[in-house]
Amino acid sequence: MKVSKSKSPIFSTSLKWATIPIFFAVLLRYAPGYFYGNKRVLEKPIAYEIIDDFLSESDVLDLREWVFNERRFATVIDAAARGVQSIGEDEPIKPDGTCDDMTFTASPSSPTCKFTGRSDIAQHFVKTGGHRGMKETPDKLISSTLSFINYYPDKVNDPAIKKLFENKEYLKKVGNICHDGWGTRGPRKEGDFIFRPTQVNIVLVPPGQDLPLHQDNQWYWGINQLSQPDWLLHTVQESGLYKDKMIPQAQGVAYLHGTKEKPYYENGGEYVFFPYGPGADAMELKPKRGQAILMDGGRMIHGVARTAPGYQVAAIDKDVFNRIEYQGNETWYLLSDDELIDVFKTSDLRMTFVWRGLCFHDEAEKAKFEQHLKDEDYVPQYTLLKQLEEHMHETGRLPKSKNLENMPRKEFAQYLFSKYLQYPLDTMNTAWFPINYCAASLGKPWLKALLSPFCVDRKERIDLSDQYPPAKEFCAEGRGERYQTNCNKM
Template identity: 30%
Template sequence: MRSKVSIIEDMLDEDQKTALQSYTLLSSPLKSNLADTLTTLPTHESASEDLPILPDGTCSHPYLIPNLNKTSCILAQRIDIGKHYILTGGFSASKENYLTAVGRLISFGRYVFDIDEPVVSELFKGKKFRDAAKNTCPSDKQILDPFQFNIIIQLPGQTVAQHIDGVYFQSSDRFDIPQWLLASMKFSGIWDDFFIPQVQVVAYFHKWKWSEERGGEFAYWLPNENGDVGSATLVKPLSGWGSTVDGSRVVHAANTYYPKREPPLIDKSKDIELRYEEELKMWTVYEDGVRTIFEYDNEELRQTLVFRARCFESEEAKEKFKDRSNRLSLDDVISRLTIDLKSKGYNIPSSRLDLCILIMKVYIKYPYPSSIIPVNYCAAEKLLKQKGVDLKDFFDFIGCGVKGEGGKGRLDVIDFRGLFSSAFGNYWHTITSGINVLKSVKYSEILSDFKRDPVSVFERVKGVFIWGAVLTGVTVVKLMLFTGKVKTKKGGKKKKE
């Protein structure tokens, strides 16, 4: 069943855009997308992967955030999205440190399941939505069940990572189990007979005129006849325009909004809000109730309305879905996926957290960037530190600790003169740390993965080898500096002796 995407030039008129902007102002403060469970707390907030929270209320693991009660650390509801972005750099293949990457992903908004809100009720009833929805829903499932709308606000420097939307099955949805697990279920194909298609409209109610400088294009990847994901199609976020798609089947994202500006640097462990300050006429980011330096004019915001409806084959099927008496249990889902992993030849980790990460790694297949180096090597500093390997000096050396254009790591900002005096010490630190990294690599798992899916493994590791070649060259330069094979003239130029 091939998916469809439709573009509607005049989805929102001027009055509707004005009403949505007023609604957004009145909705202040807007919570971050990490606080999704405040709207829909599932029966199981986690998959029992909890780790103890630190005394200061934070979580040291890069994939974990505090749970709703601040009593333990759990995987974020959509860690599948964040994990893929941090490791790959997303659609634009950014090379940036962990803190910057997190800041790009934490948008703000409201997630509303009351479709009778006047600001959107007429949109759900309107002919534009009905016609677009029927074009997107399968031909044998034309009964619509509107159920949700979201107001999404992105700040300059932020992006929407590659993802599928919250998945609905006949016996399991976001009110039951974590959303990353629902995404894993969808990609696994095991529960396809119980999958419920949906249609979403992505419409823009900001009033500014689009430009290359702003960016922020909507991107989607339609699978081909073989089910493989091809290249991305881009749609400009023009004011009033809308796109319709089944976001639970089609991988989609957005280019970075104002890509040359830095995102707000946000602590994932804190309570984050975007507040409208009437006296200043500005939107400001707050952390745990404390005002930060990140403030924005209304015209700087990328403002999106997303509204959704499920697709059913009959009114009876729609009513049957509302009967929540026969739900899949969390243990049933984990057990079924574990059995499938074993049948594929995977070793099952003893740690529940490691099992959850393995489930996402095996099943969820978001596209890799089309970059020569499709990995965000700058994020490795944080991930390696979690394993007890401290390479901060090394990553600062290759530019990951420096804010270049767009917050990207840059090899052209290296201070070779400053490195001269400590070249040998840095070199020895790199060698010893590198040995520790090599010792931590699970080569048997990589080999097993390669036997199962060589193309996927090649896409994951080809950038690492290219990166390794670059770093080897950099290390050689450091040694040449140390041994005097290269001398630095005034102006920074180098010549051979």
């Protein structure tokens, strides 16, 4: 007689218990991506173009010489401190010159603390740990975001710079970017647009630094970085309220690092961008000497993955004057106020020449824009904030009981950040758990101690001044208060 065998109760129970860690592993892997971030996927990709040899070797050498002659490059905090800087969230600076809130900074032109110009970038970066999903404390991550950048609005008229924008291949490809911004893809006549450069930048990214995901400052008829804080421009972009008022722009990124024989930056620092929108996968490009990437950076989310992953950056405090200065002999000093906190060689730096410009249909529209700037024909800030308040009420982002009149400006700004300024959770393909749990330790010493075995903290601040020759004297007249510091010996 055939005897049927039943499953062992012990085996069945063990199998159930074994599935529990699998369930939680899957939950930790995919749940954050479901609940967090901007998941919008575009039907058509935002246009981008790549010109492999945009800069000749002679161009690269000339631009590198310019970088060496400039000598000093400050952080993005100093670079963003221009135009209107707050919506009224200002708080007093502490006696030691710092700010209570991690996302607040004090600029040299203001006696108060306020949201940094790109607080949207910093907040997302701390929550996610960047493109590689780093598990690091907020202090460590903030020290890893302060790339060094100089803005040169007047350099667009320099003959050597203007020459770069007259290249026929470049004009054809930048025309594709402009027309994509207008929504008019496909065949068109050559020269049926006007490109107005607005500024050129030099960006130096030392080892251990990220350039977190971001969009470039948008330009609208009535709203720009001269009339509103930088982060508010991106709120307007995500709200869609001024979509028909946005002026298309074209950003170019070209690389100056490496050598003719070894043109690639081999130690991280990939260019990351999202042509299909924040809900789609990112694309990555290894930066190559002389190569240019063109896109509308006001519409395309992009950034730079960490350079030299694993390098322990110096303890940079965001509320002091941080800059990188060339000392000659291929040597750069990282200075924080009067302290020397790190030293690099030119070959360590990811070195980028960046330019931006606006797209106009013809000379008449360009002239209209010039007059628009001259007249400062801008939307008043209160009007804009009321429009955003109404939009949040209509879309359920803000309770009807809350409004500009009964909310502190800081609280209102925090609503704007949380409801509009969510960059993609781009660590899904680079980290098992795509949220930086170390961020939870902010302001909680007991939790920081508990998580310390699993989180990288920033290293102790060390002044290296007695180990190297003194920093060379520096003074740059006409470039702002902080560029005239150290006119005498440090």
